[in-house]
Amino acid sequence: MRSRESDLTARASIRNAALALFAEHGPGAVSVRQIATTAGVSPALVLHHFGSKAGLREAVDEHVAGVFDELFDAGSTDDALPALADGDAGSIAQLFAEAFPPESPLPAYLRRLLLSGDPAGTRLFQSWYDATQAVFNQMVREGLATPGRDPAVRSAFALANDLALILLRGPLEHVLGFDPLTPAGIDRWAREVTAVYRDGLWGAAATPSARK
Amino acid sequence: MRSRESDLTARASIRNAALALFAEHGPGAVSVRQIATTAGVSPALVLHHFGSKAGLREAVDEHVAGVFDELFDAGSTDDALPALADGDAGSIAQLFAEAFPPESPLPAYLRRLLLSGDPAGTRLFQSWYDATQAVFNQMVREGLATPGRDPAVRSAFALANDLALILLRGPLEHVLGFDPLTPAGIDRWAREVTAVYRDGLWGAAATPSARK
DNA sequence: GTGCGAGCTGAACGCACGTTTAGCATACTG
DNA sequence: CAGTATGCTAAACGTGCGTTCAGCTCGCAC
CATH class of the missing domain: 1.10.10.60 (Homeodomain-like)
Structure with a gap:
């Protein structure tokens, strides 16, 4: 200390x-x-x-919300969405892993924000959900994706999966043997996610396209 | 009170x-x-x-771990795994939604257990991960699934997605307009998850197999 | 019916809490 | 050079904390 x-x-x-x-x-x-x-x-x-202590809490909340907004704005402008279908970007977890060092408290703070019912967390989640839906809609418009039978749930599912990596980082590191929230870890994770999002969970994994 | x-x-x-x-x-x-x-x-x-207060905490942890173990054991014995490919079972979130009323504190307690770094939470996650891998391996053996290029990550991804629904229940309810951790909510959610796991995120959603 | 253990309470313990206050330097402003 | 705002600390405030303890009331064993 x-x-x-x-x-x-x-x-x-x-x-x-x-x-x-x-x-x-x-x-x-x-x-x-x-x-x-x-x-x-x-x-x-x-x-x-x-x-007061409550005032400090608010100040920290605002600070963190600012960092996240900045991170996400930067992430959604510099590249566009076609890379999404390749899993190269568009992932909040990926932005996190690249922007924050492994010991950063921000992933853990995001956990609290999202799970405590705090209005700031709800607002953040809502904005990410809106962004996810917007990306999806545009991909559908451009013929890169189909909307699915229940687009609202589909977007929520994709977003939840993305955030799960951040939320469950600790337990995942324990069972996998590597920290998935590092540039190297997220790469390995993303490769598999991309495969599932392309071919589904059950099939096509040992598809001829595999090069190794 | x-x-x-x-x-x-x-x-x-x-x-x-x-x-x-x-x-x-x-x-x-x-x-x-x-x-x-x-x-x-x-x-x-x-x-x-x-x-002591710490003793109470331990007793609550043990009690909850017991409830979860019981729930999961029951869930993994009475039905077997072929239903899995249809998304009918094998989901922890589904077990939760059917076993606990909406106001149950157990989902929120699971959140703390998994995210606090508590050894009890890590142990629980490990056992669920092992079970997920076992189911996958058996499905592969029976020709119902292919292992993927990185089976360890694939299992972790499936488990994390499943748990994300429980962890993010509050924010999801807020953006979706319904509580996904009820029998009705989980049905709607599972239908879309099944579709993504079958056909991937991008395609085949408006497939001829859709009946509506 | 006496003794006794189990379940339970009210009052009190010392301690750490969030917060307030008075006052100390330092560095600008006139 | 005096005046004053800013950054900061030490000490103390009352409150609520986790915990202890003496003692109450049962219901059952002998």
Whole structure:
């Protein structure tokens, strides 16, 4: 503890400490004193900057939402959607693995955001769902995909599968023996997902197109 | 509060109260006094029966693990695997939706178990992963499926997708407009999942086999 | 009917919590 | 050089925490 990351403002290092601790243990299980110690400041300074523990929580939420929005906006503009059918992009998990180092608290914070019923998490999920639907619709328009019998559920299924990799990162790492939320891990994961999305789960896996 | 569910032993109603509150807010954010009030007993009785708050947490973990094991054992014995290819069974989410009423705290507790890094959650996930792999292997042996290029990841992907429905139940309900973790909801969800697993995400959705 | 263990409570323990307050430096502003 | 805003700390506030303990009330064994 007592890090303070020296070149950051105290305000920022408090925010970072809170982000990491909230992500790991949940806001209810973390005390202002723990946050202060981790950030290398006095407990009073935390309240001085953020008013109250609830205020700090809000500030962290806003900060994280900003990071995610930025990440996702960048990810959805620089490449377009034809690459999607090859599984090269369009995956939130892929963006995460490339943008954040393995020890980043942000995946864990996303977990809390999505699963706590927090309105910020619901809003985030909704915006990702809308984006997923939009991509699907455009692919259908361009003849790259068919809408399926229940397009709303189909989009939700694709999004949920994508997020599952982030949510279940810990248990998956344990059973697979590698961390799927790293550039190397996500590659291996994505290759198989692409195969399933192309050919289904049951068939065509040992298809002649396999090169190895 | 002050329910006590009258015909349960005090011990059981304390356990139930703790289960519901832990699932909702996380053990760190719930006090012994809250649990006692919810269960309709005095705080001292909680400690009398379980020794400490940590002891109560362990007892709840064990209880839940027992319920899940029982559910899963029953689900994997009475039907066999050929139905799997039709998506009729083999889904943990489906077992959940049929076994637990919508207001059950168990899905939320599973969320915590899997995402908190708790060894009990890891163990549960491992056993489900092993079962998924076993089913896959048997299907391959019977010619119902092909192993894919990376069977370990393929099994993990299928399991993660299944669990995603439970984990993301709240946000999914919000965007879809229905609760996917009810018998009716899971039916609609499973129909689309079956289609994707059969034909992939991109194609064959408006296939001649569609009857509507 | 006396003794006793099990189930249970109310009051109290010390401790850590979130928050408030007074006051310390430092660095701009006039 | 005085005035003052900013960043920050030490100490203390009352509250609620997990836990302990003495003692109550049963129902059953002898």
